[in-house]
Amino acid sequence: MKKMILKIALASAVAIAATVGIYVYSIYETTTVAIEKIGTPEVVPVEQSAKVKPLTLLLMGIDYRPESGSLNSDVIMVVTLNPEQHSATLVSLPRDLQMAPKGLPSRKANYYYPYFNNIEKNSAFMETKKVFSDFMGVPVDYMVTVDFDGFRQIVDLMGGLTIQVDMDMRYVDDEDGTDINLKKGLAKLNGKQTLDFVRYRKSNRNTEESSDLARNQRQQQVLDQLMNSLKSTGGVTKLGQIIETVGSHMKTDVPASQIRDLMTTYFDISPSNVKYVHLDGEWESPYIIVKDEDLEEARAALIQQLGGKGTAIAGIGLSTGSGVGKESTSGTSSSKGSNGGSSGSTSSGGSTGEKSNSSTGTGNGSAAGTKSGAGAGKQKEQEGGTNKETNGTAESGSSTVGEATYGVKSENGSMPPKSPAILPPNAGSSSE
Template sequence: MRSEQKKKKKTWLKLTSIILLVLIVGGGVYAYNVYSSLKGAVETMNEPLDQKQSDKREAPVAVKDKDPFSVLMLGVDERAGDRGRSDTMIVLTVNPNNNSVKMLSIPRDTRTEIVGKGTVDKINHAYAFGGVQMSVNTVENFLNIPIDYYMKVNMEGFRDIVDAVGGITVQNDLDFTYSGYHFTKGAIQLDGKKALAYSRMRKEDPRGDFGRQTRQRQIIQAVIKEGASLSSLTNYSDIFNALGKNVKTNLTFDEMVDIQKNYKTVGSNITQMEIKETGTKIGGIYYGLVSDAEKQRLQNELRAQLELN
């Protein structure tokens, strides 16, 4: 069970794992075409932040030199005419020196200062107010660490990625009906539309937002599994095209290659951190409150992981 949990937690490899497609393919023209398509897709995915250097670092992080680094992962439910909110927020701190990753899921209702907005609100509202940059600034302030990289996955468009890999299989642990689809317990097959419905359900789940985040991670991990299989290589153009449209990151292609090369063993030692919150209503709105002591505990652990003084 523990080994299965570790596999499920390797979410920091979402994009870098796709590079393994190139390694699977033999030499020659076909491999060159896959490599070229992959590089083109990564260039499409790349969206630098407005603020290139965090004020919480004295010098830029260098993955080619095996520096510890952090990633903010945002699962965003964007629809036409609506920027949406970042309903999934995961901070990963990666340290090759102690060969470990620490993963912190931030509940969407966590009450904190929204940096750049001048207000205190739910942390997931930062994306609605100011996109990725405001989300990064807000998380940096909340955790007192630099956010070196981000990865944003548009869950609305993720159905295209699911269809591009020919559908996925997930292990469902909750029997429920949502958006006209019935999902039974056990292994279930999902096409793009069903995967989107599966990832959105929250209110019928006794685990609430945590349950939805779990299903979103299942979908992303299943896509990576299918995308890295030999049977999917014939669809590599569709896969990369869908990724380019629905995944954005400030990681460059060269940085992804360096991460795959220099950090690939850290995935065997992943620790899940948890924020202890107290739920309350303020003005009739539900928030998760984090005490100063709890916030300091999180900051100390993450800063130690990143080897920050």
């Protein structure tokens, strides 16, 4: 009798294991097929894999409207991921942030992707990544755009999200069908309502208006909720369906194998290991102007996540014609300035304190880089010419911070040369 019971127990265990195995394999197969449709076919070397290499992604939420061909980038994020620390830093950029890439029109941050897309669709990702890589001082490896229809469907697939709505929201636009109507308090929101919650800015029905900072904070809340929902049992079982849904509403240059590596490496990342940085600024129509120190803090946070590896920040020198190098004993701050037009550099060792170097030449503010030092103290050097340093910013002669430096205002600054604008100055903006 005991042997019979044991046989039955063993048979049941085998049957259960087989069923679970088939189920897991089915999910894996569905997920794999969906990933292959989304990702590109490039082969990624082992040393470049997301499993071992810190990566930077540019994420954009696109309000795509087929009737007008609009590609409004309402959500813009730069994300750095560190596999060793199992952590991430996410910087939210206001869509109205003023930017002025070298040789391009000075426009809002959400202008550049549709700008490049209108010129040449095949190179739009590459050119857009260059602009934001220069702006944030980190190498942007990949870009992802998701249109809002896909976002709505994903939230609905998850059964909605429980969200703490921070204010009454009411906005109606009969022309494009927008109808935002949310009440303050804890609520279970479907996909459409969650999107309304994230996007709400203006009101035309006697409710308070919202700021870009508040919108960025809502994005964080929604992302946290999505992460928790995706890691739940229900989320895991729907993973293949979710990826397939995203795939039909997403464009990316991430290889399929890299998508798998990203998923397996960061799927269970803890929300406490995700650092959110919200770039805020002052509204000076039609732009949001971000303070130098806030922008530098965001750059430093991204660079730190990458292990201190930044890039040359083209056109972001805080003075032209004379260079500024800033070294930090923390080992993650980035150098700024033109240094006669030289390119940025990275070094490590026993350099100490803060150092400002002035060099002659006619540079264009292209130099940047990172240094790490184990020493301590403060030191200044001058090589040819007079140099003064104020709060870590060097100025030489009459050169000042110009508007060419991405929304940083100047008394005597000038704009960079502008190429013919294919889109109007407010392109990419929407009414919400």
